[in-house]
Structures are given as structure tokens and as C-alpha cells.
Amino acid sequence: MKLSRVWMKLSPDLLPFADAASETLPLDRLLRLSLFQVSVGMVAVLLIGTLNRVMIVELGVPTWMVAVMVSLPLVFAPFRALIGFRSDQYKSVLGWKRVPYVWLGSVWIFGGLAMMPFALIILSGDTFAPPVVGQVAAGIAFLCVGAGMHTVQTVGLALATDLSPVEQQPRVVALLSVMLLLGMLLSALAFGALLANFSQLRLIQVIQGAAVVSIVLNLVAVWKQEVRNPAATRPDRDRPAFQQAWDELRRTGQWVRRLTATGLGSFAFAMQDVLLEPYGGQILGLTVSQTTLLTAGFAAGGIIGFIRAARRISDGGDAHRVAATGALCGAFAFTTVIAAAPLSSGFVFALGVGLIGFGGGLFAHATLTACMRAAPPAQIGLALGSWGAVQATCAGGAIAVGGLLRDAISGLAMRGALGEALAGPVTGYGLVYLLEIALLFATIVAIGPLVRPVGNDLQPEDVRLGLAGSRGAS
Numbered sequence: 001m002k003l004s005r006v007w008m009k010l011s012p013d014l015l016p017f018a019d020a021a022s023e024t025l026p027l028d029r030l031l032r033l034s035l036f037q038v039s040v041g042m043v044a045v046l047l048i049g050t051l052n053r054v055m056i057v058e059l060g061v062p063t064w065m066v067a068v069m070v071s072l073p074l075v076f077a078p079f080r081a082l083i084g085f086r087s088d089q090y091k092s093v094l095g096w097k098r099v100p101y102v103w104l105g106s107v108w109i110f111g112g113l114a115m116m117p118f119a120l121i122i123l124s125g126d127t128f129a130p131p132v133v134g135q136v137a138a139g140i141a142f143l144c145v146g147a148g149m150h151t152v153q154t155v156g157l158a159l160a161t162d163l164s165p166v167e168q169q170p171r172v173v174a175l176l177s178v179m180l181l182l183g184m185l186l187s188a189l190a191f192g193a194l195l196a197n198f199s200q201l202r203l204i205q206v207i208q209g210a211a212v213v214s215i216v217l218n219l220v221a222v223w224k225q226e227v228r229n230p231a232a233t234r235p236d237r238d239r240p241a242f243q244q245a246w247d248e249l250r251r252t253g254q255w256v257r258r259l260t261a262t263g264l265g266s267f268a269f270a271m272q273d274v275l276l277e278p279y280g281g282q283i284l285g286l287t288v289s290q291t292t293l294l295t296a297g298f299a300a301g302g303i304i305g306f307i308r309a310a311r312r313i314s315d316g317g318d319a320h321r322v323a324a325t326g327a328l329c330g331a332f333a334f335t336t337v338i339a340a341a342p343l344s345s346g347f348v349f350a351l352g353v354g355l356i357g358f359g360g361g362l363f364a365h366a367t368l369t370a371c372m373r374a375a376p377p378a379q380i381g382l383a384l385g386s387w388g389a390v391q392a393t394c395a396g397g398a399i400a401v402g403g404l405l406r407d408a409i410s411g412l413a414m415r416g417a418l419g420e421a422l423a424g425p426v427t428g429y430g431l432v433y434l435l436e437i438a439l440l441f442a443t444i445v446a447i448g449p450l451v452r453p454v455g456n457d458l459q460p461e462d463v464r465l466g467l468a469g470s471r472g473a474s
Contacts, residue, residue, distance in 0.1 A: 025163045032220060033156075033163070034175055035218070036218050036222070037153070037176050037177075043210065046207070051120070054195070061120075074392065076143075077388075080386070083385055084158055084381030084386070085245055085246075087158055088381040091234070092235070093234070098158055098162065103218070105149070105152035106215045108147050108151065110215045114211050115137065117200075120134075121200055150392070153388065156176075156221070157388070162380060167314065169369060169373065170311075170319075177361070177364065178303050181299050248376075252376055259390045261367070261447045261450070262367045262390050263391070264440075265323070265327050265330075265363050265443040266394040268330065268436045268440045269360040270402070271399070273402070283425065283429065284349055297353050298356065298357040301359075302357040302361035304357075305326065305358040306365050309326070313365075319366045319369045319370035320452070324448070326362030327359065327363055329358055330436070331440040332359075335352075337433055338434070367391075368384075371384060371387040372384065406432050
């Protein structure tokens, strides 16, 4: 009790994200709502990290097939805009718009994870069934999980926007982003410990346990969060078509430019996702444990970027200027990573990785907040879904392009096709990083017309009056 009284007396500036709370969304309620991000982070780690390794090493599934399966959830990324639009316009006698979609996404995740371990065992060939049975079953499982993840995250963010005052939205976004990283970190540690003594039975238990945890977290997250309003969801009301709603949204501001900048920046920051650790090991001679620690440095940089963006925007700063600053930090970070090779410096490399996380955190937070603030109240789901669709699709495509480019260029360099000076494996990595720098400068060019003039920052009273989306946000 004494400890709790001391904790309550601390200044909000010293409590992480205490200033994200408001009268309409108290901290305990906000933290409970953020559990949907923990759920999404857990499932993402399971698909991209744990199962990726288990399928290749323990189950002996061909690498190309694993890559196809892991990429299947990205099929639904472009549909996030439609999912958000449908949650804006949902017809229901119960009066809920967001909760039914969060629940539907949770059920898809649960169903996909429930069947996944059995599908993977069949896929590995440990059965009398034809190989195509395992391939189809695993594909369906990954598709179900992907559809559920995109639905839960899109509508969860829309619900958080509905519930939070406009002046608190930057801090709410930062909290939700950090909770996603926290879910990924904790679940990675848990999965690693649970699968230390691997067996097919243990794999079934872990994946189906994750299914149960996921649906419970999402249920707790949305419990009594959305107020029922039957008049807003009555079945007999007119509902615009998706194209009509998108045209209306475009007329409220420069949404094509805003989303173009989001796509370019997301593509630029994500091309290195599968290259940084191999770069550290192959080029700089770092050990496995040393390169693994880079993930922690990247995540720490991202968290600092989220917090910095939240405070700057909440103080009246322009979200688009913060996003451009993140892109500029990213360009400097990739330059630092390139410089680590001729310097043979692991410290310089680690510094660059941390800066990539920081710049990416600034950029992701600022672009999402800009979309939140520029969205008309009746189109929040469509606006955030559009941001999510562009961000997820570009990031997923960038990972594939980065890996393919690195392999292709390094292969040419090693064969001497690019000249003696470039005959080394570092050439492929360097080209990808240089391309990322060029794309980040293109991102800054795209953001430029959206930025408010210097000295025209919003004052706190402007934010409270809702002028953030009307002054310079278009």
C-alpha cells in the first residue's frame, strides 16, 4: 500500500504514458484497450519469427514454401481500408460499430491458429495424406490469421480514436505502438522458453494456447469500451458505397499525397528488415548473440521515437514535419550503417540500427496521427484503414524486394560482373541501403506541401477545439 501511494504521487511526466489518459478515457481503461495490440504483436511474432524457424528447421518444410506461407497474411493488407469503412458504416440493432469487427477478427485468428499446428504437421510430410492437403490447409490457416490480425488492428485503432479526445491522440498512438512492441517482446521470450524442448505435441499446445490467449486479450480489451448507439447503426439508414466514401474523404484534404508519403517511407524503412542481422554477421563478423541484441536496440530506438513524436505533436508541433524529421533521421541512420563496413565498427553499426528504429518510430507515429487528425468523424475507420493498408502492403513488399535485390546484386558482384572494386558481398547490402536513402528523400519531397509554415504550430487551445485537422493538415 505504501508503495502504491508513492507511485500515485509521482508526476505524470515520470510515469510512462500517464499523460495519455483523459476524463473520457482513463488510464486503466486505455491500458485495457491496448491489449488488442499485445494480441496482434504476439500473433505476429508467432507467424514471422517462431513458426518461420520451426517450419524450416524442426519440420523440414522447404524454405520457399515457408516464405510463401508467411507472406500470405499480407494478402489482406490492402483490404484494411474496406474493413475500416465497413466498421464506420456497420448496420446493427445492437448499436455497436467497432466491437463486432474486433470480435470477428478475433474469431478468425482463433480459428486459424487452432487448425495451424495440424496443418503444419501434414505439410512437413509426417502423414499419409497427399502433400497438397497440407499445403492447402496451411494456406487457409495463415490466411485466416492474417485476415483476423488486419481486422483487429484496424478497427481497434479506430475505436481508440473514437474514445480519445483529439489533444490526447498523439499520446494514445504512442502508447498503442509501444504495447505492440511489448507484446512482440514478451511473446518472443515466452515462445522461446516453451519450445526449448521441441516436440510436435508441444508445438500444438503452444500454438493453440496462443489462440486462446489472443481471443481472451481481445475480449478483455473491448469489454464495455464502445457505448451502444442504435440510432447510429440502425439497419434502415442509407449507407454510401465505398468509392463514394473514398471520394468524400479525398475532398477533405490531400489524402493521396499523405498516403503516398506514408507508402514511400514505409517501403524505405522496411527494406532492411531481413538484412541487418546478416549484414552484421557476414560483413562485420558479429556473433549470433551480438546481432540478436540489435533487435533490442532497434525496438528501443522505436520506443524513443514514439515518445518523442507524441510529445512534439501534443505540444502543437506539425505531425507532417515530425514525419519528415523521421525520414531525415532514417537517411542519416542508413548512411551510418553503410559507414560501419569500411570502419569495421560494430559500435557504429549498432548506433545506425538504433537510429533506424528512432526514425521509423517518428515516421510511423506522425503519419498515423496526421491521418487521425485529418479524418472526418464519420470516416475514421476508412482513414485509418487506408493508412494501415498502405503501410502494411508497402512494408511487406519492401521486405521481399530488399532480400531479392541483395541476393541479385551480391551474386553479380561476387562473379565480378560489376568490376573488381565491387567484387564482394557488401555490395548487395550497400545498394539496398542507398536505395532506402533515396526513397526517404523522396518521402520528404512528398511530405513537403503538407507541412505547415515554420512558426505556425498549433497552440494547445487549437488542438482542443479540433483545428488540428483543418490548419495545414490537408
